[in-house]
Amino acid sequence: MRIPKIRDYVIKNLKYIMKPRSIAIIGAAREPGKIGNQVVKNLIDGGFNGKIYPINPKADQILGLKAYPTVKAVPDDVDLAIIVVPARVVKSVIQDCVEKKVKGIVVITSGFSEVGNRELEDEIVSMCRKYKIPLIGPNVVGVLNATQKVNASFGPKLPYKGKIGFVSQSGALVIALIGWTWNQRVGMSTIVSIGNKADVDFSELIVYFAEEDPDTNAVALYIEGLDAGPEFVEACKRASKKIPIVALKAGISERGSLAAMSHTGSMAGSARIYRAVFKQAGVILAENLEDLYDRSLALSLQPPARKDLIMVITNGGGAGVISTDAAEKYGIPLQDTPRDLVPKMKQYMPPFGSAKNPVDLTGMARPEDYYGAVVDALKHPEVGGVVVLYCHTAITNPMDLAKKMYEASKVAENENKPLVVCFIGGEEVDRASIWLKENGVPTYPSPMRAMSAMGALREYGRLLEKL
Amino acid sequence: MRIPKIRDYVIKNLKYIMKPRSIAIIGAAREPGKIGNQVVKNLIDGGFNGKIYPINPKADQILGLKAYPTVKAVPDDVDLAIIVVPARVVKSVIQDCVEKKVKGIVVITSGFSEVGNRELEDEIVSMCRKYKIPLIGPNVVGVLNATQKVNASFGPKLPYKGKIGFVSQSGALVIALIGWTWNQRVGMSTIVSIGNKADVDFSELIVYFAEEDPDTNAVALYIEGLDAGPEFVEACKRASKKIPIVALKAGISERGSLAAMSHTGSMAGSARIYRAVFKQAGVILAENLEDLYDRSLALSLQPPARKDLIMVITNGGGAGVISTDAAEKYGIPLQDTPRDLVPKMKQYMPPFGSAKNPVDLTGMARPEDYYGAVVDALKHPEVGGVVVLYCHTAITNPMDLAKKMYEASKVAENENKPLVVCFIGGEEVDRASIWLKENGVPTYPSPMRAMSAMGALREYGRLLEKL
Structure with a gap:
């Protein structure tokens, strides 16, 4: 059914789905392995601290909770009903x-x-x-809210907690990507699987996250097809004043669009049309799944870049060269280091270093050198944001550098400028990256991915300027 | 100095650098932390089982090894001399x-x-x-051979052992990326840091790997600039008959080319010119560092795809849609499932699955279903290669699936067709991916990266057809 305009009651009431105080599971089951059992178990295991009401006419208790024959028999108010009964019974339970x-x-x-x-x-x-x-669905994995500990889904567990609101048209990806959020510390507030999106579509969820959910700082979308283009554009325009929106549009190739149609029944449309729609809507595009996570992570943790001049600070020339190429690719071509910043940068490097942007502190750079250079760059009025590249060397403990970069992130916060980090190396480096992400600094394993994240932060900055 | 033609004596003698029986470290030092100490320590710690001769006129012993005042004082033949003395002394020690x-x-x-x-x-x-x-260098990290356990460098340790020969113009990247080879099980036979490439350049190393080194199955290059275009083209043409070559060209943007010039003094040249040179030379391009590793890993482990028809087998529609887009991007647009393969595929899926390419076995797919579908696809005469996509579900132990895919890889080997796997999920899934890679099956965390790997395998197949 064609979605009507963005409906106020939906925007207001989505909180009962995302942050319910009481949940009825209609079709709750005693048998482990059944979805009706898994959802109840997930709510309990996830640590939900509201009321859980299993609904099953043939059971007294499910997983230690009192069961009710119908939702009408529940003695209290019910915010959210999760329906898992067979399709032919859904109408009567609704x-x-x-x-x-x-x-x-x-x-x-x-x-x-x-x-x-x-x-x-x-x-x-x-x-x-x-x-x-x-109504969310039908044909979904469910809704997962890490902030409120609501795992109202048959997904394996809640995502790693953070500030991204993720809406996905693919259920299998939702389930599989929950593992990624933990591995890579990509923090999410909420994950919504929207399946057939018969009632609530992307549009209203986007507006909800922007206007009604203080726990969400960025919206990530996995889209196969849009049924309601004008509403989508309207919703994104409205929402992106308050919150950045990143989208991966799958099914943009000719055959990919056929695959999407057979998967979700969506008319996928051409890449060109979608690009135009997204541009008009103020949606930031992602190239692939990693990029969707990378860009939304940065946007959820950091303020937008308000100026074009992005400084890159590295200890390896090669990483600097790659980042320079990437800067051009992602719409933030590197500019010269401001003249009065050059002598400051030179303080932190040996004579064979380079104060040109990318600033090469050389392999001799210690954490203090990085800190000094990053802070001076952040404080320069012409600089819009800073990207730090670190190639692991024998002389540095990456955790020491991570701690210095965390300190620098506090300066960035004061300056209201974004800081993005790339740490290249092995296990020890990965541990330091994870620690940095846990402490709110978006950190990536390669210069390309870090520059894409900064590109997204600048893209959102430009969008806000236009609005 | 302009490199002369590809020199026979260099091709023949590079084995004394890559697989020496005896090594003299000229400038070996007693003091920990000095490069002259680190190189000796690395040779010992790496497990080199040839002779190590520290050269230092002021020391009797270094790290428990007898030291000699000059290389001329060494009583045996010396295959390889590693020089770490100050620049002004280099001429006399040479x-x-x-x-x-x-x-x-x-x-x-x-x-x-x-x-x-x-x-x-x-x-x-x-x-x-x-x-x-x-002569390799000057201004390098050194040479690391994982097969022969020669860590003749000041890098942290030998790379994870495998079949890639990696030649890098950036030393810092060599050091930092050694960690990656372990984390991601990207197996390398050899890493050569070529620094100023004053004598031996990319060209001769490429020919050496192709013709003289049975331990290397694929060559990966990190290039900032080429000084000897015609020799490079000649070397790659000659080598790529025997071995695939993948290159990441950094410094392709306008400013990136300036950054490369200031980093390595290379004339970087425009993206367009490089693309033409690489195409002519039969070099497979990589988009970024991850892609360089992803593509060279697949090419080092799997045979090329000899036909255009690549079958994708998935348990999630979303991953299938993404892979379809990626297939187009990487030059292997998906074709229809051959008619006689359709009923075979249907055996392994519930009625709501799809035998169209990408084949969707649905979330109910068990490891046996994957195995059956993959093997039938591999055995079909029109199929050039198979990509497996797995979105983690609660019903599957990813290690069970990994073991089945390892079995399938044996069938692929018999059929002389490539098999590439993508496992999407969290920690448990990552462990299974690592196990698969350790057992010779290239495995990736996202559909895009798996399709890029298969794209490279097909690109090499096409190249061999042309030759």
């Missing part, structure tokens, strides 16, 4: 939800428009809309 | 090497053409050429 006045619904059950059963899907959507209950 | 008839020289010492001291550099090169002793 009727129960309407009567119970639940405030939001997530339909995990599949077997709707994705297999041609559009009529049933339209019927449940009509019911929900009539009673102004936002 | 004279000693000539008299001692050492078979190869690596000059770690810096302070030559990279700081304008070209005359001295030219003099030492003339001496070596006159006596037909190949």
Whole structure:
């Protein structure tokens, strides 16, 4: 069903889905391995501290919780109903939800428009809309909120906690990428699997994150197809004043668009059309999954770059050369070091170093040298942001450098400028990178990825200037 | 100095540098922390089982080894001399090497053409050429051979052992990337830091790897600038009949080329010119450092794809859509599943799966289903290669799938077709990926990277068809 305009009641009520105080699982099951059991278990294991009401007419207790025959039998208010019953029963349990006045619904059950059963899907959507209950799904993994510890899904666990709100049209990717958020410390506030997006679509979720959710600083989207282009543009324009939006559009090749259609039934459209839509909407594009995570991480942790002059500070010429190429690719071509910054930079390097941008402190650079150069660059009024590149050397303990870069990030915060770090090396270096990310500094394993992150921060800065 | 044609004596004698039986370290030092100490320590710690001769006129012993006042005083033959003495003394110790008839020289010492001291550099090169002793450097980290356990460098340790020969114009990257080879199990036979490449350049090393080194199956190059374009093209054409060559060309942007010039003194040249040169030379390009490692890993472990039809087998539609876009990007646009393969694929999936390419086995796919589908695809005469995508699900132990994919790789080996794997997920999935890589199957964390690897395998296949 075509989505109506961005609806106020949806924007307001999505909080009952994302941050519910009480949850009914309709179709809760006693048998381990069933989705109806997994969702209850996930809510408990995730540490949800609201009320959990398993609904099952044939059970007294599920996983130690009192079960109710219908949602109507629950003695308290129910904010969120998670529906996992078979498709043919979904309509009648939604009727129960309407009567119970639940405030939001997530339909995990599949077997709707994705297999041609559009009529049933339209019927449940009509019911929900009539009673102004936002519905996520059907055919989804669920909703995961790391801030509120709500794992209302059959995903393996909550994501690593952070500030990204991630909306995905692919359920399998949601599940698989939760592992990534932990491995790479890509912090997420919320993950929403939107499946068939029969009622609530990308648009309203984007506006919700921007306007109603203080826990989310950046929105990441995995999109296969958009059914409601004008609403999407309107929502993104409205939201991107407050919050950056990064999107990976899959299915942009000719055959990829056919694959997307067979996967989610979406009309994928050409790359050219999408690029135009995203540009108009103020959406920052990602090239692939890593880039979606890399860019949204930086945008969720750092302020936008308000000026074009990005300083790169390195201890290796090669990494500097790569970053220079990358800067051009990502729309932030490096400019000369401001004249009065040159002598300052020279303080931190031996005579064979280079104060040109990228500034090469050489392999002799100690953590204090990095700190001095980064802070001086951050404080220079013409500088919009700083990228630090570190190639591991025998003379530096990467954790010492990480701690200095954390200190520098406090200066960056004061200056309201972004700082992005790249640490290249092995295990010891990775541990230092993880520590830096845990402490709010976006850190990447290669110059290309760090420059893409800074490119996104500048892109958002330019967008805000235009608005 | 302009490199002469590809010299036979260099090709033949490089083995004394890469696989020496005896090594003299001229400028060996007793003091820990000094490069002259580190190189001796690295040779010992790396497990070199040839003879090590520290050369130092003021020491009797260094790290427990008898020291000699000059290389001429060494009682045995010396295959390789590593020179770490100050630049002003290098000429006289090279004279000693000539008299001692050492078979190869690596000059770690810096302070030559990279700081304008070209005359001295030219003099030492003339001496070596006159006596037909190949010289690597000056201004390098050294040479590391994981197969022969020769860490003749001041790098932290030997790389993870494998089949890639890596030649780098950046020393800092060599050092930092050794950590990557271990973290990501990107196996290397040899790493050569070529610094100022005053005598031996990329060209002769490439031919050496192709014709003289059975331990190397693929060559990876980090290039900032080429001084000898025609020789490079000739060497690559000659070598790529036997071995694939992958290159990351840094300094391709306008400013990146200036940065490269200031870093290595190389005339970097425009992206367009380089692309033309590489195409003519049969060099496979990499987009960035990860891609250089990803592509060379696949090329070092797998045979080239001899046909255009690449089958992708996935358990998640989203990953399939991304891989379809990536296939187009990397020059291997997906084709339809051959008609007689369709019913075979359907055996391994529920009715809502898809036998179209990418084949979607759905989230219910078990390791046996993957195995069956992959093996049937590999055995089909029209199929050139198979890419497996796995989005982690709760129902699968990724190590079980890894073991099945290892079995499938044996079938691929028999069929002489490449198999590339992508495992998306968290820690458990990463462990399975590492195990697969240790067992010779190139495995990547995202569909884009796996498709780039397969794209490189097909590119090499096409190159061989043309030759």
